[in-house]
Amino acid sequence: KLFHDELGIENLEALKEAADNRKLSKLSGVGAKTEFKILDAIKKFKGKDQKVTLDLATTVSEELINICSRFKEVEKIEVVGGLRRKEELIDDIDLLVATNRSQPFMETVQKLPLVTEVIKKSEDRLKVGSKLGVDIDIFFVSNSNFSTTLVLATGNEGHYKQLSELAKAKNCELKEEAITSEEKVYKALDLPYIIPEIRTGDREIELAMNDDLPTVLKIEDIKGDLHMHTKWSDGGNTTYEMAVACQEKGYEYLAVCDHSRSLGIAGGLSLDDLRKQMVEVDRVNEKLENFQVLKGAEVDILYNGDLDYPIDILEELDIVVASIHSGFKQAEEQMTERILNALEHDEVNILAHPTGRLLGKRDGYAVDIKRVISKAVETDTILEINASPERLDLSSDNLRLAKEAGAKIAINTDAHNIQQLENMSFGVYNARKGWIEPKDVVNTYSLSELLAWIN
Secondary structure (H helix, E strand, O other): OHHHHHHOOOOHHHHHHHHHOOOHHHOOOOOHHHHHHHHHHHHHHOOOOOOEEHHHHHHHHHHHHHHHOOOOOEEEEEEEHHHHOOOOEEOEEEEEEEEOOOHHHHHHHHOOOOEEEEEEEEOOEEEEEEOOOOEEEEEEEOHHHHHHHHHHHHOOHHHHHHHHHHHHHOOOOOOOOOOOOHHHHHHHOOOOOOOHHHOOOOOHHHHHHOOOOOOOOOHHHOOEEEEEOOOOOOOOOOHHHHHHHHHHOOOOEEEEEEEEOOOHHHOOEOHHHHHHHHHHHHHHHHHOOOOEEEEEEEEEEOOOOOEOOOHHHHOOOOEEEEEOOOOOOOOHHHHHHHHHHHHOOOOOOEEOOOOOOEOOOEOOOOOOHHHHHHHHHHHOOEEEEEOOOOOOEOOHHHHHHHHHHOOOEEEEOOEOOOHHHHHHHHHHHHHHHOOOOHHHEHHHOOHHHHHHHHO
């Protein structure tokens, strides 16, 4: 109340500005020590770690778009910034709105329960804080400027700078109002359309100029999911329920890969339970038409690189997914050798979440990923993109290394219930960011093609 009454401070940004300018310590009862503590608290609250996962940011943006679409004055709306580029963690949610009257929409957004404060407000911009800990930034433009602004606002900065330099060389104006679609912006520069996921300012424009962009992977290309869990371990649905849900998505197959026996905390299956599950899979397959449940297991890689199940039972499975769930603090050399040893096993088909990271929660374990990729190529082991928004592992940078090495990729949800099957889209986005093409992804194969490749 003191800060509001004396300095007119109404939000966190104004409080920070006042503290930065040493205005707080000049007030009665507020010393330099208190001012420093306030600055430190603001820094922690709005620090670099204030990011959210892609799924949460997507859900919020979709709700905002639904709200925005109710206003007849809104002609177009699009997510922009890092969220449109499908960055793995999002530090703010940006929207671009084409409208000739922004005020009604602004008033509605400000009243949303999600909104905590108004940071900036003008005729063409509304920036608010949110309970997520990230800001929501909404930009308003005329319909005639929407397409060119969409390219600018999507970014990233390096990509747009290269486009601007190319436009200058071609004596072309990127802000030309006659350009009515994003595709036409690129066409005006004699470039094919570049998807937002690879607008990084790296080599995408060079490749576009040479007509050598990667073929775009689409969610419709995915024909199955090769890593998911059921009630046999720590999943929430039965094998049959997961199979029906996958079939409804248009898939041809799924692989049930419940946890192995050493992972007791996740209900890992004993040898006896695994064999019982195989019998159940046979019964489920008898009920299904034009769909197959593959017998699989997510088998822990033990500390010495051995697998958690003996070879004889692994040979009975259609798919063996190997992964690390323990010993995350092993030294890099030890961890690398542990994984390489597992990849030497003929029975291992897929290496799951290869670096073990949990975005915003846990760094990946120390591992020489280049050696792992090289060994995967040598042993024909598939590397997973774990599509869980908390993992997205392999990362896009590591996927580029895998692509260059010629590794095969599987995009799997690691779903523990039917709802999590929807995470496949996040894996596809991540694959695109890593320049992965349909031909690189084994679950774009038909069932017969997949089984032939694995065998």
